[in-house]
Amino acid sequence: MLNERLQILVSAEQRLRLEEQARLAGISVGALVREAIDAHVGAPTLDDRRRAFTAVTAMRGRYLSPEELEALGDDERDRAAPAAVPS
Amino acid sequence: MAFFVDANVIIYAATAGPYHEPCVEILRAISEGTAAGRTSTAVIEEVWHVELSGKAGDISGLAENAHTLLAPLLAVDHETVAAAFALPGSPLGANDRIHVATCTLNGFDAIVTADVDFDHARGLRRVDPLDQRALRRLLAP
Numbered sequence: 001m002l003n004e005r006l007q008i009l010v011s012a013e014q015r016l017r018l019e020e021q022a023r024l025a026g027i028s029v030g031a032l033v034r035e036a037i038d039a040h041v042g043a044p045t046l047d048d049r050r051r052a053f054t055a056v057t058a059m060r061g062r063y064l065s066p067e068e069l070e071a072l073g074d075d076e077r078d079r080a081a082p083a084a085v086p087s
Numbered sequence: 088m089a090f091f092v093d094a095n096v097i098i099y100a101a102t103a104g105p106y107h108e109p110c111v112e113i114l115r116a117i118s119e120g121t122a123a124g125r126t127s128t129a130v131i132e133e134v135w136h137v138e139l140s141g142k143a144g145d146i147s148g149l150a151e152n153a154h155t156l157l158a159p160l161l162a163v164d165h166e167t168v169a170a171a172f173a174l175p176g177s178p179l180g181a182n183d184r185i186h187v188a189t190c191t192l193n194g195f196d197a198i199v200t201a202d203v204d205f206d207h208a209r210g211l212r213r214v215d216p217l218d219q220r221a222l223r224r225l226l227a228p
Binding site for chain 1: 094096097098099100101102103104105111114115117118119120133136137140142143144145146148149152153155158159180182189201202203204
């Protein structure tokens, strides 16, 4: 039930973005803002977080140095780069 | 004190090695709500990439669990990218610049990371997970 009124100030640029996004989605600006609130504030519960923490810390992955981790990200970008076109 | 959590903190909490214990403590404090650590969509993408590469062993589900643990994530949008482009030259790579811009736009002045490249990020203090004193200050309720 929508019975709470919330008045907020946004910048002109934010308003334009909201209106454009709402137009693309075929919904009202109000509906878009409500969706954003649900997506952003519908955070997991404390139990959800604890379960996630337990799952993460039960993992026993292999150590990679900070340099190796950095290189791993670079590798993917190198692979994704298009091959040079011969002139 | 609010701080930004880099991808390596999440990965090290799930892998063996010298960073494991302090990174577990960081995530424990965040999961219990006693520390204000936040991260972004870009960081979760990095974690996911490492997970899927298989190079850090079996860490299946790490990105998804990190997403739950650290929700809501900070957004990376056109404003973030514009701020990243405007950063002065430094040895930081593209994704790291996105992280610096995310910190700036969200008012964070500290990033927890093992990546020493962030020492070059102006206006941002790097806290190394192995720096026990700095970490204690950061995690103090």
